[in-house]
Amino acid sequence: MKVALVGIGLIGGSIGLAARQRLNARVAGFDPVPAAREAALKAGAVQEAFGTVEEALDGAEFVFVAAPVAALPGAVQGALAAAGPDCVVTDVGSTKRPVVAAIEDPRFVGGHPLAGAESSGVEFARADLFVDSTWYLTPTAVTRGTVYERLHRLITRMGAWPSATDPDTHDAVMASVSHLPHVLANVLVAQAARVLSGEGERLPPTGPSFRDLTRVAGANTALWRDIYLANGDALVRAIDDAMQRLGAFRALLANGDGDGIASWNDAAREDRRRLLESDLAGGEVHELRVQVPNRPGIVAEIALALGRASIDIVDMALYPTSGGSHGAIALWIRQKDFGQAEALVGELGLEAARA
């Protein structure tokens, strides 16, 4: 098996190492910068490094495009142009709507592994970077079922948990749980710096909350400028929502509404409890066998239905019947999710049963 990387930094390099060490794959990489190719070879992330995409992708079965988010649509188009007809092409960008909207190709699935962020460069790459981490995939109606299945299996073998989601939801969730926190951290330090500017500009030791909330303030500018811009629409919506909530609390406070403040704080505690409640309790994994019509988009439909319910597909396999109108998909689902998964697949009008 040959895996190709378009861009060999922390994420691309870690995919290369994981593919080599965990999957025994042959890995080739493209990087326009000679020094980056040297570093990738030295780190062992690739066996071959090339200065053109065509050379790197020659004969590849999987292509991971790990370019800066702003450059992704063009880089994915370039990879698809160089990739063979059975090649799987994916990207690792932290924002999914722009790239997914720009690409209509059955060989493409958008992706976003939730790993790494602050340190960059292939020298920090690790084969286990993705182990036990979520790896979002954004299949669409045009995505070929076998493409999604092959990518899902590959990612699973790298130790990650693939999770299907639609690009808009992905970007809204990222805006809320990752990008907005960074924005608020920046706002907080700026606000505190102004207040403390007459006080020697040193932070009083005030307990952990300020340090906790501002740990990510001023993160890597080049990286985060692009992340903010690429997810601009969703982030603007998240900011508007946050400002509305901030304004509502301000009104409670200005009115001295103790009961209102208490309710507001209780609701936040309840939100936090629900959001952070451990969902690690797993249980056994069972196979759910689903009979499916041989039509495009069916794999994406199932993966999305389960992804929306936060149900992990621990593993999956496609059993198409050559030339026939029907096939089967095997989904391995945890005990705790099994009943719900069966019901959700049933709601799609498909026959499913425990195998």
Added chain:
Amino acid sequence: MKVALVGIGLIGGSIGLAARQRLNARVAGFDPVPAAREAALKAGAVQEAFGTVEEALDGAEFVFVAAPVAALPGAVQGALAAAGPDCVVTDVGSTKRPVVAAIEDPRFVGGHPLAGAESSGVEFARADLFVDSTWYLTPTAVTRGTVYERLHRLITRMGAWPSATDPDTHDAVMASVSHLPHVLANVLVAQAARVLSGEGERLPPTGPSFRDLTRVAGANTALWRDIYLANGDALVRAIDDAMQRLGAFRALLANGDGDGIASWNDAAREDRRRLLESDLAGGEVHELRVQVPNRPGIVAEIALALGRASIDIVDMALYPTSGGSHGAIALWIRQKDFGQAEALVGELGLEAARA
């Protein structure tokens, strides 16, 4: 020496334990709730527990009022009414303007130890709760110099670092570095809960930033409702400032202004670096001897001047000349701060020299 506590919870109880164990003081406490008195005796925070303030304060040299912030002005008035003419009365409220504005008594100094917060109750009290933590004091022009000096020494002997500040600055700083972070944490979880409400309401594993920023969300409602309300004015101003900054970033984002976003992020990184830069590098401590006129407020003036410059007074002593018009104050200042302290005292028109 007798120390009296008005209210024996986590903070009051820890003061009692510190006074007994570190200062060998006799400690009496008032609490209106019989069970709280029992618990305080059992925890060893007090040797005697009373159901009236008068009994607890009889013969006390120091009184620490540890009542809920909303009840502080009344509780401090009550303590002053029961306290002797040479007694030092202070409080431990997290907001200082309301209580300091309500009290004009030479025996009173507002206080706020930066320790403890989330767990409450005397059973969590510890004699070392204040060791190496900042303890804000808010002397005013009416505060008797010897009162401030005695309290400063007592707090130092408990292991804390007294730091003089004016109540408005104290409250604005607390609003920025403690209360606003809690508000933003609550806003963040509420925002994320809305976005994720269609997604099974479970948080995707998205790296540490969301958990870091929401760790304090929904903190103890009764405690934080009172803290928010007591610091309402300063917190409203901090919220307005934060909303303005959020709006400014929103505009950069909506305009796709990459350079503006990069500058904004760089500024946040610089703010954070400056705020969190270690100021622990200490050095030797030297005595600065200051000649002072015997007039009210002079100790407060000096303490405030140094406090504004974030200069720790490691220890201090007052040498009044009985009946004379002048006296002396000895201030122990760290090497790194010494020159600045000397200059600041000089700016007050006072003679000062290294002793």
